[in-house]
Amino acid sequence: MTHQNRPRSSELYEEALQHIVGGVNSPSRSFKAVGGGAPVFMKRAQGAYFWDVDGNQYVDYLAAYGPIITGHAHPHVTEAITRAAQNGTLYGAPTELEIQLARMLKEAIPSMDKVRFVNSGTEAVMTTIRVARAYTNRTKIIKFAGCYHGHSDLVLVAAGSGPSTLGIPDSAGIPASIAKEVITVPFNDLDSLKLALERWGDDIAAVMVEPIVGNFGMVMPAEGFLEGLCEMTRANGSLVIYDEVISAFRFHYGSTQTFSAFPNQAAIEPDLTALGKVIGGGLPIGAYGGRKHVMEQVAPLGPAYQAGTMAGNPASISAGIACLEVLQGEGVYPRMEELAVRLTAGIEEGAKRYSIPLTINRISGAFSTHFCDHPVTNYEEAQDTNTEAFAQFFRHMLDQGFYLAPSKYEAWFLTTEHTEVDIDRTIEAAHESFRRMAK
Ligand code: PMP
Secondary structure (H helix, E strand, O other), X not given: OOOOOOHHHHHHHHHHHHHOHHHOOOHHHOOHHHOOOOOOOEXXXXXXXXXXXXXXXXXXXXXXXXXXXXXXXXXXXXXHHHHHHHOOOOOOOOOHHHHHHHHHHHHHOOOOOEEEEEOOHHHHHHHHHHHHHHHHOOOEEEEEOOOOOOOOHHHHEOOOHHHHHOOOOEOOOOOHHHHOOEEEEOOOOHHHHHHHHXXXXXXXXXXXXXXXXXXXXXXXXXXXHXXXXXXXXXXXXXXXXXXXXXOOOOOOOOOHHHOOOOOOHHHHOOXXXXXXXXXXXXXXXXXXXXXXXXXXXXXXXXXXXXOOOOOOOHHHHHHHHHHHHHHOOOOHHHHHHHHHHHHHHHHHHHHHHOOOOOEEEEEOOXXXXXXXXXXXXXXHHHHOOOHHHHXXXXXXXXXXXXXXXXXXXXXXXXXXXXXXXXXXXXXHHHXXXXXXXXX
């Protein structure tokens, strides 16, 4: 088994600390949640692999936290970006490309009559809340514990993902006057949602949810949860907002709203949807959309203002179109699922062999590994897992050349570029990791 050294990463980390706060441009890239130390500095990436500045190679299961579903530097995506760059990267005027991507999104997600492109998932979510407030003339939102919706003020209240990983339940710098506009209830718990709606109903502009959770591991909604959520929220005159920044185009070509796991799709349609990640093919993007009468709140048609110098830039849009074109290919999703099934079965077998408690939640080609002996269906259960065991597993995998997200809350993502050989090597490394952990 390989054992990697990373002296150059350590040097660069020291240097980065001098210039970039915490040495990283997003806290989830730091190794704080897995025992600290220098993160790995990457040099280049191709397909399912990347190479660090010390020349070590890794099989990538991070996929940049989701967007890289067609692997790194996919030729079709790269060609689209190159073409866009050669034609000028930003006009500040509309293009036909934007219509093309908007059409593709609308075809795949029928609840979106109208779309608006922005630059990140954060912006998309932030704006859906503004639109919902404008539409309902109410101020409060309900969200679910552990669901992460980007870093705008309102949704950082009791947020999961990065913040919970770092043990910061609420960010500093968010005024109490804003925090009191947010009510947080447990995921998969309709009784709590009902109570919150009874208590604050007249003030609730929207209920915001990751319909399939990706931020405290992968968690499916319990049977009837989304139906109940939509029904109760609408009965209260509030809007339903789905944050599908991770879930859209991750499990199948479409969103949760059209996923075969939910046969009664009409009953789970939201009023507004926020998108990001995959729809930009690895370049910065976000989008939001919804029913025509709701979206007509947005400027220049309506009173809710939202704008963006970089929004809908031809490079991001071209990369997004190319990425979705690859994903439209025959058998793309079943193949990722098949590989994920093989991988999770192999990992589970290894954990069992070395008596390491492990719960895997897999949805299509993505899954999460929870070091515990109970199911994980909500944030509390995801927190009640062995952080130290995950950190050890992460380090052993990294040392053998397998790059997982450095947090027990993040998912493993398959891409169109992983192969059976990658999977079998990963299983072997996982067994070796468990063997070392059991010592
Ligand atoms: N919503 C969800 C569900 C996310 O997972 C994320 C990012 N992890 C965001 C919103 C924020 O997206 P971005 O990082 O592009 O701002």
